[in-house]
Amino acid sequence: MASKVIQAFYTDDDVLMDAVKKVRKEHHHIEEVFTPFPVHGLDKAMGLPHTRLAITAFMYGCLGLTVAITMMNFIMIEDWPQNIGGKPSFSFIENMPSFVPVMFELTVFFSAHLMVITFYMRSRIWPFKEAENPDVRTTDDHFLMEVSATSENVDELIGMLAETGATEIKVKDKQGDNH
Amino acid sequence: MYTLPNKLKLFSLILVVVGLIGLIAGFATTPSSIEEVKEQLAAHDAHGGGHGNAHEVKNSHAESAGHGEGHETKSHGEEAGHGDAHGGDAHYEHVLHQLQNKPWASLYIAAFFFFMISLGVLAFYAIQIAAQAGWSPVLFRVMEAITAYLVPGGIIMFVILALSGFHVNHLFVWADPEVVAHDKLIQGKSGWLNSWGFIIRAALFLAGWMLYRHFAVKFSRKQDEDATGNKWYKKSFKISAAFLVFFIYTESMMSWDWIMSFDPHWFSTLFGWYVFAGLFVSGITTIAMITIFLKSRGYLEFVNNSHIHDLAKFMFGISIFWTYLWFSQFLLIWFSNIPEEVTYYITRIDDYKLPFFGMVAMNFIFPLLVLMNSDFKRVNWFVVMAGVIILSGHYLDVYNMVMPATVGASWFIGLSEISAVLLFLGVFLYVVFSALTKAPLLAKGNPFIEESKHFHY
Numbered sequence: 001m002a003s004k005v006i007q008a009f010y011t012d013d014d015v016l017m018d019a020v021k022k023v024r025k026e027h028h029h030i031e032e033v034f035t036p037f038p039v040h041g042l043d044k045a046m047g048l049p050h051t052r053l054a055i056t057a058f059m060y061g062c063l064g065l066t067v068a069i070t071m072m073n074f075i076m077i078e079d080w081p082q083n084i085g086g087k088p089s090f091s092f093i094e095n096m097p098s099f100v101p102v103m104f105e106l107t108v109f110f111s112a113h114l115m116v117i118t119f120y121m122r123s124r125i126w127p128f129k130e131a132e133n134p135d136v137r138t139t140d141d142h143f144l145m146e147v148s149a150t151s152e153n154v155d156e157l158i159g160m161l162a163e164t165g166a167t168e169i170k171v172k173d174k175q176g177d178n179h
Numbered sequence: 180m181y182t183l184p185n186k187l188k189l190f191s192l193i194l195v196v197v198g199l200i201g202l203i204a205g206f207a208t209t210p211s212s213i214e215e216v217k218e219q220l221a222a223h224d225a226h227g228g229g230h231g232n233a234h235e236v237k238n239s240h241a242e243s244a245g246h247g248e249g250h251e252t253k254s255h256g257e258e259a260g261h262g263d264a265h266g267g268d269a270h271y272e273h274v275l276h277q278l279q280n281k282p283w284a285s286l287y288i289a290a291f292f293f294f295m296i297s298l299g300v301l302a303f304y305a306i307q308i309a310a311q312a313g314w315s316p317v318l319f320r321v322m323e324a325i326t327a328y329l330v331p332g333g334i335i336m337f338v339i340l341a342l343s344g345f346h347v348n349h350l351f352v353w354a355d356p357e358v359v360a361h362d363k364l365i366q367g368k369s370g371w372l373n374s375w376g377f378i379i380r381a382a383l384f385l386a387g388w389m390l391y392r393h394f395a396v397k398f399s400r401k402q403d404e405d406a407t408g409n410k411w412y413k414k415s416f417k418i419s420a421a422f423l424v425f426f427i428y429t430e431s432m433m434s435w436d437w438i439m440s441f442d443p444h445w446f447s448t449l450f451g452w453y454v455f456a457g458l459f460v461s462g463i464t465t466i467a468m469i470t471i472f473l474k475s476r477g478y479l480e481f482v483n484n485s486h487i488h489d490l491a492k493f494m495f496g497i498s499i500f501w502t503y504l505w506f507s508q509f510l511l512i513w514f515s516n517i518p519e520e521v522t523y524y525i526t527r528i529d530d531y532k533l534p535f536f537g538m539v540a541m542n543f544i545f546p547l548l549v550l551m552n553s554d555f556k557r558v559n560w561f562v563v564m565a566g567v568i569i570l571s572g573h574y575l576d577v578y579n580m581v582m583p584a585t586v587g588a589s590w591f592i593g594l595s596e597i598s599a600v601l602l603f604l605g606v607f608l609y610v611v612f613s614a615l616t617k618a619p620l621l622a623k624g625n626p627f628i629e630e631s632k633h634f635h636y
Contacts, residue, residue: 054553058551086516097506097509097510097513097514098510098514100506100510101510
């Protein structure tokens with residue numbers, strides 16, 4: 001079954017927000033919204049779930065801390081506990097203050113970098129990735145909402161979207177699912 | 180308008196009375212002669228068993244250092260082994276001085292702790308005005324009320340400082356002419372550390388802070404009456420900016436005078452910042468707790484949980500800032516291990532292990548884990564719980580700064596410490612909540628008030 005998407009163009013983010021709210025209220029499925037900049041509150045209006053990126057960052061931080069502690073405990077205390085300038089290397093806790101700068105930095109390093117990589121992977125972004133722009137104007141000054149439609153309700157949907165203040169409406173065959 | 184509930188009035192009165200009785204009892208039970216110290220220690224040993232003995236052994240090492248007036252904390256290693264040679268009454272005399280200092284030191288710590296809360300709120304308030312913050316004007320009346328404690332609290336501080344500066348008690352060693360006569364190091368510092376200079380500086384600092392507080396509150400009330408042209412608002416903006424400059428200099432000097440001079444042989448460059456971070460985070464925590472209390476009573480309907488969220492973020496961030504300074508001070512001194520600096524931490528780690536490291540856990544690990552989650556920062560009881568721990572932690576912080584130099588190893592959190600806290604808590608609550616009744620709880624003339632009312636994060 002060839003399903004279709006309707007692309008509605010807007011030139012104002014406030015109009016877009018109202019349109020998103022209306023489409024959701026009428027129980028139509030919004031496939032995607034393309035905007036040139038972050039529209040505050042759009043995720044809430046679309047009903048998107050919260051990101052869990054912060055939770056992963058916390059876990060990566062814990063991992064970094066563990067790596068730092070294990071590494072320095074092995075190197076400085078277990079493997080070769082030599083006397084360097086009179087610092088006590090008899091146990092980890094005794095020499096802990098001098099390890100703290102490294103512990104801190106590795107926590108931040110792991111947390112930040114692994115979180116960014118997670119973000120890239122989850123959002124499928126990489127250097128030679130083909131751009132998924134449905135229309136080039138969405139990177140400049142146009143907002144675009146894609147609503148999924150079956151062939152029966154296309155006319156009804158177009159009428160509704162026209163009422164929301166769309167400046168342009170296109171009907172397209174749905175591309176292969178790239179999400 | 181807020182009306183002071185009778186229950187609260189009664190509650191603070193009870194706190195004051197109980198605290199006062201306890202404190203007087205604390206002063207009355209201090210030994211007045213060496214014989215009494217011997218009796219007390221004997222009784223303590225009989226009851227205390229191993230714990231008591233451990234103390235004794237430590238004392239006899241530390242205090243036989245020979246300089247008689249052993250207010251200054253000495254490194255234990257120094258004279259270890261010679262204890263018996265000096266021994267005898269010199270040791271008991273030293274313990275006597277420590278025990279006599281104990282109620283005074285408890286009084287000082289509690290007085291300073293509550294004073295620093297209102298001072299921290301004053302600095303926060305000035306920053307909010309000078310930064311033209313859009314979120315906080317709905318909280319201005321709460322902040323103004325908390326800073327009302329600055330006046331009575333400052334006067335109490337001044338009296339205690341004057342008494343100590345003129346050697347009515349033995350809190351500050353440098354105030355004792357006999358000690359100074361035998362101490363080259365303090366003699367070298369007497370250009371700064373002398374009774375009159377100490378008192379005059381304290382008067383200047385307090386006068387400056389109170390003056391700013393007076394005019395800031397006055398302008399804020401005037402702005403309510405007449406908001407045309409924001410004339411009063413602009414004035415308060417100007418004095419806030421000027422105050423912040425004055426504050427950071429005087430706060431730094433205040434920390435040398437009022438806290439660092441307990442250990443006149445010791446010095447640290449970032450001490451002023453460290454004390455500032457402590458008072459700042461205590462102040463912000465108090466704002467959050469009083470706001471939540473008033474909101475739960477239905478007085479602040481214009482405060483939403485985004486405001487609480489912002490305050491909790493400040494509590495979280497400044498707690499970590501405090502830890503950063505605490506650790507920077509500790510790491511640098513521990514790492515280089517220069518004898519003249521490191522005694523400060525040696526006495527604390529030897530004699531105050533639990534309060535010293537326990538306070539770091541309370542002021543760092545606890546807020547770090549509890550207030551990290553964005554959702555938790557909006558849950559009132561989470562913020563209050565974190566607030567109670569942070570405030571107790573910063574009480575302990577002041578305790579750790581003052582006690583080791585004044586009572587040394589004879590510390591104990593007992594009758595006089597708890598009573599002093601109750602006494603000042605009672606005064607603080609009464610002053611703050613009666614100040615809340617003096618003006619409407621919404622600063623309606625503030626040009627940012629609409630933005631602040633609709634603030635959401």
